[in-house]
Amino acid sequence: MSVSAGCRWGCVMVTERLPIPFWLLALFLLVSCSGDAGRFEQAVETAKLGMTGLTVTSLRDFSQRGEKQQFTALADLADGGQEDFSARVNWRVSDPAIGSIDANGLLLALANGAVEVIAEFASFTARKTLTINDATLESLALDTGDTVVDLCLPARLGAVGSYSDGTRREIRDLVDWSVDSANASIVNDGSDKGKLLVSEPTTTINVTLSKDGVAKTASLLVQDNLQAIAISPASASLKVDDQQQFQALGDFLNREQEDITANVKWSSAAPTIASIDGNGLAKGIAAGSATLLASCGGKTGSAQVTVSGNGGFIVQAVYRDRTATFQITVDAGSGLAPPTAPGGSATANCSI
Template structure:
């Protein structure tokens, strides 16, 4: 079926490389113009021109135009992001930093570029020529890549009349999909995760909505990875809430030149509860006062690498003993033959708090006023969870005051200190009433 877009092909040669340079044109007259003028003065730019191109864009495609500035010594500067781009008729598409995206309309439109009072323009012809053939190849002609690395393929879309233009294509693997993938099916960047043989194709849809596919291209992913290293942007000792970015590198034949394979590797932690993993970002969580060890693991191509991290809780400022039945911190009492349940509220250095704090909390009963006869002290005890027990046979005869102490200790049994050097401990007096 002949496309009606062929009628445009006879006029395309007229527009190819149609450049007009005006050295002292108008300008936008806004802040962009001022910035451009300063930039032009800095680099000595005296002229601009759109880089040579065919001047043809398919109505389904896009094209990256480039505007080049030159100084008196003919030194060139790419001005794509600094120049002001516009189209004579916005209904034909959009343009930003030289990237033209067609809007599906045939015809011709002028591309106009302004920079520091200089203007250059070119005519773009939009064609709907019908897609006839797709050919794929490796961007550098390579026939293989080492596992866990990325590599890039390109494709040529050929249309009626023999012209080749950028065109939206879809990439896929027809054999070996378990060892490689196109993470973005619209680009030719291949990501590999293991070794083996693969075949790839690129395809596009023509004007009759038929899929036009390339011949399958064979490619090899080499089994060359020997080791993996895992590092993060922080130290190996963390506190809850700390975050970092992980980098995974692969070591191949040249151990002195590890390659970043983060994008293709998988990341995990054991135990998983100590690290929250979001892509390459990790966040410490569920740490303890003494620190808990977690293995941060990167894996690809059947090879693993590990970095051990120590996760501690956030730095404590203080603790406070409370009655866990009502939260009271004073005027607490217990009768002989009864129990009193206590817990601890922790305050961290950042001012946040945590109720029922239990990490490395040690409890003691302190009869500092000697109100309990020595032979009866064993009848008062406190559990590791803060439950104070008073035996019914204490037989005091009158009320007595004791103290309960809670301390947060390190792995060596020492009471830890806050950032000010004060011990993280608290005590509370409790009245024991006779039966």
């Protein structure tokens, strides 16, 4: 048995031997005649993922004119999990005069009123209402969930604003953040805004948040539970220009080992042999050995890197009045070496 659909662009035929669910077959025939291949691809993806629904979230339900707010679309999965679909859904708003939204879910509040933010993917639609008004900020509060932070572990701080309309709004993305200690840093832009990291031993730090002339300073206690730092892998062999990602693992009191790769200060004891960037990515520079270091909170972990090859050197050969140029790479221990001065030469016995 086969099913065939005549369309403006030709004919689509699907036989019963293909293991296609009836609803997917029907949708395939529908979009084949409508030209909406994108919807079909989305439907196939939802089936593969076991997608059961779509949810739209945001930090707050209220905004002021001129403010931006990020909306997130989460695919609800059959196993109970969720996956971020913010860059894959189709975003729109119920009234473009009140708010505009881009392809990634970033909304700009344009005028007072209520606007629905709508995300669509395949047959799923999710909505969230945002109210825009001229309520003014009256006070700020730091929301940490706790007044204690851990040394070398990032803490995501929240900022709650109390407004003249009686609403309390999470506005960590709107306030300016600062910290009074050279032993700590706090992110003041981007999606990680409000993320605090204390990298050197200290007892207390003061965090200040401010917006529209309103400010709040709060003190936080710092606890040092870091016992040791280990680097993984503990050793690696690289060639010149090869790269290797290293991971820093922190052993903390009364908790499981934590990945602190992004929290430590990375360095190389021999940067002319092997370099390493702030994310733990090492690169072979020249033949030799180097010790890589990861430091935080007064603790340091190390790893050993052996680099082979010196990047090579140029050899010119003349045959029947024609010159050919060769790039030769020398491995450590090979006994070969490039010329050490302009005009010098190196000779080696080779076989071809």
